Amino acid sequence: xxxxxxxxxxxxxxxxxxxxxxxxxxxxxxxxxxxxxxxxxxxxxxxxxxxxxxxxxxxxxxxxxxxxxxxxxxxxxxxxxxxxxxxxxxxxxxxxxxxxxxxxxxxxxxxxxxxxxxxxxxxxxxxxxxxxxxxxxxxxxxxxxxxxxxxxxxxxxxxxxxxxxxxxxxxxxxxxxxxxxxx
Numbered sequence: 122x123x124x125x126x127x128x129x130x131x132x133x134x135x136x137x138x139x140x141x142x143x144x145x146x147x148x149x150x151x152x153x154x155x156x157x158x159x160x161x162x163x164x165x166x167x168x169x170x171x172x173x174x175x176x177x178x179x180x181x182x183x184x185x186x187x188x189x190x191x192x193x194x195x196x197x198x199x200x201x202x203x204x205x206x207x208x209x210x211x212x213x214x215x216x217x218x219x220x221x222x223x224x225x226x227x228x229x230x231x232x233x234x235x236x237x238x239x240x241x242x243x244x245x246x247x248x249x250x251x252x253x254x255x256x257x258x259x260x261x262x263x264x265x266x267x268x269x270x271x272x273x274x275x276x277x278x279x280x281x282x283x284x285x286x287x288x289x290x291x292x293x294x295x296x297x298x299x300x301x302x303x304x
Contacts, residue, residue: 124194124246129238135198137235139242141186142193146202147178150195153202153227160228163261165286185209190217190252192243196226196235203230206239210253218254220247232266240274248303255302261286262295276301 126140185191190210195202204226247253276299285296
């Protein structure tokens with residue numbers, strides 16, 4: 122996977138670099154993963170389930186980088202990772218034109234255009250590679266800002282999994298499946 126770095130100035134007038142993740146990002150990605158868990162109510166991973174080692178994180182970075190239909194990008198500001206996006210392309214031949222998108226942004230970097238920049242970068246990469254035809258994602262039904270971003274980027278509703286997510290308070294939340302067909 123090759124991707125040229127992209128420099129973007131956000132609404133908060135701070136410039137970030139969006140680039141492909143590299144093996145040496147493993148420790149920083151683990152650290153920011155813990156921060157995501159603490160800051161977001163919309164992740165389905167629980168803190169006790171987030172137990173990757175640095176070596177496992179390095180292997181995950183390598184596996185996405187080695188796939189023709191996979192991508193892991195990071196947004197870096199002030200020498201720190203503040204957001205990341207991954208496209209996990211399917212391995213099986215009949216469905217390898219599909220990828221699942223995951224995105225996470227530090228709380229203080231939300232609503233300043235970083236999500237848009239990460240998604241635009243990933244979608245542009247996918248279109249240039251001409252392997253992926255569909256990008257899919259899952260989103261909590263109650264995560265209205267994320268749903269608005271995905272719709273702005275051209276994603277449409279593809280289905281709902283009722284009561285799919287069991288919240289820590291015992292209540293249930295629907296999971297929205299959204300998709301983008303690449304032209």
